[in-house]
Amino acid sequence: MHLAMGTLKRPGPGFLPFILACLLVALSLALIASQWKKGDGKAPFWPERTWLRPLLGAGAFALYAFLIDLIGFLPTTFIFLVLWMWIIESISWRRIAMVSVGVTGVLYLIFGYFLEVPLPGGIFS
């Protein structure tokens, strides 16, 4: 890829990105330097397994994006809700069932029915 810088007289498409990239490098160096001077970066980034729940959340999200193309909106949404509330939040089964069915239905009603978004049908279409 080559983006012409142009000149100050005729700035090209690469003009602003170049200036921004330089600024970013300078600012990053400044940030590193200022943290260096402080020198108190000893606290762990994820104390006591706090990484686990966000990671599970991201996993559930990825699964959703992956499955929705394959099996369609309704089953994917239902599975996502069940998994999230079961694995990440450990809510009682009765509540999970109620919320999952309810939310899937409401979402379908709002987006699929009223707003006529062509939600992926997957194998059921």
Add this chain to the structure above:
Amino acid sequence: MGEIFNIFQGLLNGFDIALSLTNITFALIGAVLGTMVGILPGLGPAATISLLLPLSFKIGSPVTSIIMMAGIFYGAMYGGSTTSVLVNIPGEAASVVTCIDGYQMALKGRAGPALGMAAIGSFVAGTIGILGLTFVAPPLAEFALKFGPPEYFSLTLLGLVMATLLGGDSIIKGLIMVVLGLLLGSVGLDPISGAIRFTWGLHMLQEGIDFVTLAMGMFGIGEIFYNLEKVLKTELVTRKISHLWPSLKDWADSKWAVVRGSLIGFMIGILPGGGAVISSLVSYAVEKRVAKNPDEFGKGAIQGVAGPESANNAAATASFIPLLTLGIPGNAAIAMIFAALLIQGVTPGPFLITEKPDVFWGVVASMYIGNVMLLILNLPMVGLWVQLLRVPYSILAPVIVLFCCVGVFSVRNSVFDIWVMGIFGVIGYIFRKVGLEPGPLILAFVLGPILERSIRQALLMSAGSPAIFFTRPISGALMAALILFLVFQVYLNRRKQRQRGKG
């Protein structure tokens, strides 16, 4: 005199539009949604409006959809205080300081007056803000007609820098977010030459990164991932809320706080880069300084609720001024409304009032109506809203994620966008963890094209001499303001560091 007459004429017309059944309905929907997202922690007005962006076509005319989105923004300012007072978690970023004294009041059994004063203060301040918007915007727009590319560049730059430096605690981190936002905004077709930039051959990126995808990823998904780290419990301090109508002593204590908060909020809101969050912080600091007994602060001083809650409402309303007269959004939520206007084919700027008077005056008039609706929703009906806090975050979180997924999918019916949003979500999560605020990034992303077009046009005008930004009077004044502001900030930072060194 003619000018004043035009304003009243316009406002009358606006009420005609805003009072149609459709528009009243959508103002009410906006007010209800706004109160709701204000109350619910972990979902702010910016994320909510971005969620509704893809639907703005289906809602109807530009006026109707902007009326609703505006309602969400200022409505959230009302709702935010409820959670701050009752749960000690800010329902919304602009209500952070309300937690300090509001929660203390609730612990002492004075949740009622705290909520009542917050709602009344919000109403007074909101109305003052709209009056300001009504009378300041038209002359300002006329003045802005003189602006050329150099002026736009200077003003946009000033707004970006101010938003960054006023908002966060680290200048460097804030500026990094601005630069990243500008770079993200440069993906896709170059606005002047049409060259394709940074798409890595992915044709989905040719139209650039979609604003809705970026905003929902950073604000919606990123926030959820971040909140997952801790178990967020919304436990109410008290179930019974009585004496919503403040006592005579409460009135006497807070009336000037409301007035000061309104003025502070309006002044900060109108600045490019100002916003509701900053204004509430400033108002709290001012109230503490002018108070007869500052020791009361932190122990349940009603001024500490009345001032900031008034300020954030006045600021939310005032921040429509730079948007509707200059076409420059000053904060993330307003940036969403900016995007909504563009989607509807309305370019906000100095011509808006004269060329699309229906949009401008319709929205302004709807705000007067919306504020009355919100006062009713938040004063006598506050008990109903409190029930909302009983929905645990553990159920709310996956539902918000799903709304984001379906919302982003509906923009152009593409699963690819869901993935992109997820990636921005992870990035937003990491940003939050290392103390980088996503607000300035979003703002820079929206302002990027304006900034780039104006700097390149200006340089073409001046045959390559950057002096053009300093020699034209208006642009020069803006640049001077920018430099003064930077110097002042550096001075403040130095002083803060020195004090820290001593203490």
